[in-house]
Amino acid sequence: MSSLKEIPVAVTYSPDHPLGTGNVIPILNEVRHALQRLASTGDSTAIDLASIPFGPGERDQLLQTLGDGEIQATLHALGETLIRETAYPGAWVVTHMSPQGMELTTHIEVTRTPSLLSTPQRDIEDAAEALAAYLHEQSIQESA
Amino acid sequence: MNDDKTLGEHLRERGISRRGFMKFCAVTASMMAMPPSMIPAIAAALENARRPSVIWLSFQECTGCTESLTRSHAPTVESLIFDYISLDYHHTLQAAAGDHAEAAREAAMKENWGKYLLIVDGSIPAKDGGVYSTIAGVTNLQMLQEVAEGAAAIVSVGTCAAFGGLPKANPNPTGAASVSELIKGKPIINVPGCPPIPIAITGVLAQYLTMGALPELDHLGRPMAFYGQNIHDRCYRRPFYERGQFAETFDDEGARKGWCLFKLGCKGPTTYNACATAKWNDGTSFPIEAGHGCIGCSEPNFWDAGGFYNALSVPTGNTAKTILGAAAAAAAAGVVIGAVNKRNKNKAAAAHEPLTVDELNRE
């Protein structure tokens, strides 16, 4: 047997009728509540999809329903991390990948800006220092 | 590697950015089955975690657990941890062999006495003084006892180490026993499964390393985070069970439609593990999703629990034989009892002295 597709017995489902847990709608509701909370109190929420059981096709259906929004960003650290806003602004899907391109975890974050997008304080300080150092070096070279 | 460095320092030394570190923390949290809200706490803990020494002992085992771990879907991130820990002894993974290997183990034990983490896979043959498995002339039993003595905690990886597993299956010729049967007075975490889900192994290690604490355990010593719920409750086929829709064979219409596999022997209802959520092979699937019932491999004595293909509700014995035997016994006893009853009745009839009017009228 050389590929999965050659196994004669396969569970049949279509993306429109996924099998299983029925967890898609409850999670969408959770996202709705999180959006309301974000709007009123400014509190962020994150949902780890790895902790939720899905039947075949259910996860795809969830992500398809959320759709694509205006922003897509890619973080390059320890492999790629894809950060995209969904069609429901404020709801983001953050997918961490390994350097080999395998998915590690996927979170739905309901927040104004995913924290990974904003620059860490120490990095800013380091950046200021690094830039200062660079300029200092330049001035030495110039004067030399 | 400098032993005094924290994990945070170690990672930065390797050129991991702060965003990379946060990503690492997010993945680790997910791995430990902790909610995303815990990520900052994990980051703080990881920042200050100290490098531990780990000794890994393999006894009566098939190396499946090690395979499961090393071929897990997130090798890079895990390797960050394993690079950081000092894996001082592991037959399969270490470069050293023979006397060198044993010397390394003894040195690590001496140096970290009372602080190292002991990981065990495989069961321990305890019969006949443990002669059925030895390493460098030392029985597994003896080695376990020696190494366990100086361990801060023990992680039994795989069903063999946790519960005895296949070596303990009937008739258990080697007297195979689990770690917890042999070692008392040490914290023991059981991470059963045949093999365990890789993330359950790494999750426990990550938690021990980051938090320095043992996770919450169930009555069988398993981390609640991974073994807190049974497969059946989290199974995506559960709705079919509720509707009474069952696959009757592995190739019938029900099987094709993904109906419940209870009748085909699925042990999901009595098996506590994270397969239905964490899944296998990069989160692709798990046995039930692949069309085969759960065999209950993370439960004690799963091999002898009445057959993988017998439904849980079906008694495992030879019922026809029992009934025939009982019927035969009943027939034999029935003949005797029937004869006794008949004799008693005939005796009563023979002893019958007709009732007379005189008798009726006596006072």
Added chain:
Amino acid sequence: MSAPSVEKGIQFIREQIDAPVASFFSSCVHCGMCAEACLFYGQTGDPRYTPINKVEPMRRIWEREFTLWGRIKGLFGLSRKVTEKDFAEWETLVYDACSLCGRCSLVCPVGNDISGMIRKIREGFSAAGYAPEGLIGATTRAIEIGSPMGVKLPAVQAQIGHLKQDTGLEAPLDQAGAEYMVLLSSMEIMNFPEYMEAVARIMKQAGKTWTISSKAFEATNSGIQIGASDLARELVQRVVDAAEELGVKTVISPECGHAYTAIRWEGPNLIGRAYKFKVQHILEVLDEFRGQGLLKFEGKETAKMTFHDPCQLVRKGGVIKQPRTLLNLVADNFVEMTDHASMNWCCSGGGGVSANERADELKFKAFRQKKSQLDELQVDTLVTACANCRITLEEGLEEYEMDIPVVGLTEMLAEHLVEDKQEEQA
């Protein structure tokens, strides 16, 4: 003297235990439905009168002696032997509080014939010496004199004489070769002479030959009521001998419930062989004659009347349609009671209760069931087909000051026969 008789009682009960009894006890779930069917429980509310409880001593003997489980329990002292005390305690339950009406047997969800078992347990009680005075007396008279009420042949002969004198009708005595042999209950000889006249008229119009045997004119069988098969057998044997000696084709059981049970159902089993003649109840015979067009009736009663089903005849005898067909021939306004036919309520005097003076108070209490049925209907006349029912009903109606005449169906029919005066004169 008492201890050995208890032993005899237990032994007699043991003899009665057969596969049906064992199956009944095996099946009983103590659901209590039999109590709801029982006249005596219903009118007193005394749970001891629950029918299945009345055979408890028999159940205990069965369990101790015929089940493995009972024997094991016996070994550990967990089952009690049936003792004299039990006989004493159960005597009134077995005789006074049961008219063997059989209603409980019909409602038992697992099909237990409880009333059949009470009939059986009485064998042991009579053998143990725990039977009511009244029934002992009646049985003794039946065996020694030939009739429970002490009626002797001369009384019958006198009645035959009166009949001839008053109406000119013949009642042939000991006529060999007659088609029918008619039995009489002593009640009919003493209290209801109309019955013999009615039979004579009917037979005459139907053109049938009949006779009364001087050796066995008595139909009743106290041995059945007291539950002494040895004595019941002797009484049945007298009838069988007489009928076979006279060579009759059919023996007619009179308007008496238990007499029918005795001669029709129990008789052959008591003597251990089938009869060489047929046994019919008088109503069966009448209905047969009607069917053959042998009888002509004229005029109809306009009074509102109902029929009291004698248990032994209807529920336990299966003669259900005949009385109704016959009654409708001569009555315009026949109404049924709420519980009738197979689910009728007993008059409260069956199964020897009426012959047991000790039970009078209980009997009158139980009669309130019949009273409430009658109160509901408000009839002018109560028809029945059993002399014992009739006398019990009359006593009960009197006790409760109800003024309803009770008549026998056979007599009522005879009164409506078309008289052929000319033929008579000729």
Added chain:
Amino acid sequence: MSAEALLTWARGPAFDWALGIFVLGMLLRLFEVLSLGRSPDLAEGRGSGVQGGIRTILTRSLPRASVFAREPVRIINGYVFHIGFLLVLLFYGPHIELFQSKLGLGWPALPSGVIDGLGVITLLSLLLALVLRLTSPVLRYISTVSDYVAWAVTALPILTGYLAYNHLLLPYTNLLALHLLSIELLLLVAPFTKLTHMFSFVLSRWYQGYQAGHRGIES
């Protein structure tokens, strides 16, 4: 003994023993009954005993109107219990699997939710039966220890089954083990209590019906 070991034992040797004793006990009871024999009815009959026997076996499942009017609650409750018990026993998927694997004969299952509801109804009807037994003078008078034992061993499998299905009180493994053990207790106890009626009712109805059929009377 751990729950897992208990379950394995309950599914294995314990079930075999319980079933063996059940079969042995019930057959012995049957032999005990049949060995006592019965004499033929020599009275000239009016009808067929066999027909009467079969008729009574069937018709005795229905109540008589006049008795029904007196005790409607008790009678309806009796139906609710028996029908509920049989439906749960025979139409729950996992139960059917047991029959199928042992008899080779299967049939469609009822939705598990329906069985769940039936279980509750059956349990409630048993509770009501107990209340009636304790409050009715007749039932209290004629009840023996054995009646209450029979009640308990009948109620336990339904209770444990319900708890197991709904994952209440204890882990499923423990409950499934307890459910099986309670059934085994029922099997063990049945031949020695009134629960023998589950089979013997056919005999007792047959005997009364046979006699009635022969005599041409109602039964």
